[in-house]
Each structure stands twice: as C-alpha cells, then as structure tokens.
Amino acid sequence: MTEENVLPGTVVDSRAGSGRISAAIILGLVALGSIVALSIDTRFVYLLVYVWFGTAYGLLLQYGRFCMASAVRDLFAVGVPRMAVGMLIAVALYSLMAAGVQSAGFSTFAPHPLGWHIVIGGLIFGFGMVFTGGCASGSLYKAGEGNVGSMLVIVAISFSQAAFVAMGDWSDRFVPAAWTEAAEATGMPEELSVTNGWFDQFISGYIWNLNGTTVAASLGMEDSAAGIYFANSFLSAVLPSLLLLVVLYLFFYRRSYLRRNKIDRAGLGDNARGMWAMITSSKNTALAGIGLGIFAGLQMWTTGALREHYNIFGFGELLESMGYESGLSLQGTVFDPGYWYITTQEAQWGGWLLNKLGVENMDNIFFGLENGLPNPLLNAPGFMSIGIILGAAVMAHMRSEFKWKMPSLETAVFALVGGTLMGIGARIGMGCNIGAFFATVTNGDLSGWVFLAGMIGGGYLGVKGFNAWLEWRASREGDFAL
16 A cells, blocks of 8 residues: 555554565465475475474464463463463364374374372472463463563473483482382383483383373273263363363353343353353454364374374384484484474473583483484474464564563563473473373373363462562562662
C-alpha cells in the first residue's frame, strides 16, 4: 500500500510487513536446509521429520502461548485455569491419535519405570520452572520470541543434565549400598563405570529393577482394540482429563461464571454451558491444544513408518549405515524417541560440548550405553528442539511479537538456577513436562500423572517461594527508602 492510498486516520504497522518477510526467510532457510540434507543422502529424511514437526510445534506453542509453567503459575497465583484447560485438551486428543498409531503398528512408545523417583523429579522440575517462567517446551518457544532469559534456561538445562549424569566418585557417598550391589550384578562392559557415581548407580541399581507398564498391559488387553482405545486412551488419558476439567471448572471458574451471568441457582444446563465457556474462553490456547495433540500423534506415526521402511530400530542404525559412527553409544544407538520429547537432546548438546573440551563423559550409562553423543548436526531430536525455536520465531514475527528481550541480573540468575533444577529434576524423573507427562499418559502409562502430581506440588511450592522472595525484596527496598 503506497502512502498516498492510506485513508486518513489509518495506522500502518510497518512491523507487520517486515515480520512476514522475516517469517518467510526463516521458513525458506528450513526448506533450503532440508534440500541440502536430502541432496547429501535421502535417508536424512528421518532427521528432517523431527525438524518439520518441531517447527509445527513451535508455531502452535507460540500461537497459544502454551506453557505448563504458566498453567501451574496461573492456577496458584491468580486462579486462572486457561492454560491448564488447553493442556488437558491436548492430552485427550493426543491419546486418541496415539491409539490410532498403536493400532496401525507404528507406535515407538515404551512405558516408564514406576517409582518414587518420578514424584521427586517432578517436584524439583516443577519448583524450578516457576522461577524460570517457562517449562521445557515453553522455554524453547520463548527463546524463539527473542527472550534471552529463556535461552539461558536452555543452556542451564543442557549443562546441568550433562554434569549430573556424569557425576564421579565424589557422589558415591550418597549411594545406598543396595544400589551398588545391584549395579555390580548387571555385568556391564568394562568401558562403563556403573559403580562410580550417583546417577549410574541410580540407573543400574534402582531404575533397572523397576517395571513399567500401560493400563492395557496391566489388564491383559495389550494387543486388542479395546486395550488400545479403551484402556490406554480413554481410561489413561481422556477420562482423567475430563475429570480434571470438571475440577478446574468447579474450583477455578464456576463462581466467576455464575456471577458474570447473574445465575443464583445453577442447574445442570447452566454448569454445562459454564464448562463450555471455560473451554472456549481462550480460543488460541484451545486451538493450540488441538493442534499439538494431532501433530504429536502424526509424528509418532511418521517416525514409526520410516523405521519400518528402513528396517531399523532407531536413528543410530541409520547413521551407522550412512558412515556416521562418531558419537554412537556402545550399542550403536543414539537418543531417538520417535515422538515429541524434550530435555534428553539438550543434555546431549551440553555433553557433546563438554566432551569436545576434554571431559570424559562417554563412560557412563546415560551417554555411553544408551543415548550417545552425536554431533549436533546429526542429532535428530535436537533438531526438533531447534525446529520449535524456529517455528515460534516464525509465528512471533507474523504476529509482530518478536522482540529481543534482555533479562535483568535477577531474572538471569533465576533462569540459570531454575533451569539447573529443571535439568536435575528431568533426569531423576526420567523426563520433563513433555516426555515424563504428556507423552506417557497419552500412551497409556499412568506414571505420567504421578510426574504431573509431583510437578504441580513443586510448582505450588515454587509460587509460594517466589512470592515470599518478592515480599522480602519489597520490604528490603522499603527499609532502604526509609
């Protein structure tokens, strides 16, 4: 639109046009990078699937400002259930998609071992994420908006995990004797020091002795349609989500809804309309939840189909067949969940850099036996996290919401400390808000609800602690002013 064609009183936002150009450039770079990767070897399509789905997640996360830290904080700090509602919508839809993927034979999910570590990990993770202002996925999409504080969170998550899993013999004093005995009995290769360090003995002496299962398997219905759709989807995810939506309505939304609509004695119909009003109170969040549920299921299906096409168990085999053997674990594997997952790939980023700086960290179970330390340019789940950042940047530019935001010293400290706690919590709990909750309950693994309970408890304590800090700081400022 030329300047002479602008109507009087019309405000032209030049940021919108430049934002669309920036968004197009980012998408163009993703497309160009994809073409280059495929020109090198068409089998890199497996890695690119992670990029493309990560970009879709980033678009949706930024569009709905979808963050579980916000969901917990909003509930306990201001009593607003909007974000929690969107999260539960995503859980219900993803579970239906995951059931379809499992029935088609393309599921890549494995249930998590159930034990006390899930609650403890959730508590630590939830406490830390309140101080950072973002969960694992939320920090990625906020980094895509130009938030440098969120970038610091990602750095802290990466290096805290890498350091935590490679703790040496100084941490042996905190290891129960039973763990050491069980670790010695595993008969691991000599290259691994499974009896040296807390985390290795936690894994080999404790985690490996636990069982993980799905609702369908526990009911003896694992391979049946009833087990997949009724037990793993409805009983594990849809029904609990519906019950939690009712709880959110009754405790956080009902009173204000009835007051706004001047309803003195609410009947069933009034409450049903109130529930619907709560669900639709934020269209963007609800739509983001729907989209995340659909795309998370599609990613699992696509990855499973590619594994069947290439006749592989995971990306490590594909890398080896392409001649990229550096960074593979002793089993010839690399981390490759096949579905939406965050934190382990960030641990690999930190671990890879430390390894290049001379730190020996391939002699532990986490990197040396299970996940490997691939070059970040060959890290498929790592590119999913990068895709989330890029997708969020695209949406932020399109909505004129991209802005470089430098943290204050206080915010930077909170980001680093909170991110460190999130990294430690993720490793103890065997995942974050995505891997240990979202991806588990939607595939019939009830351990995800245990992690959520721990994360909510940690979030509650975090909100209380954060408020106490603000009150203390305000009192100190008042004393100084006097």
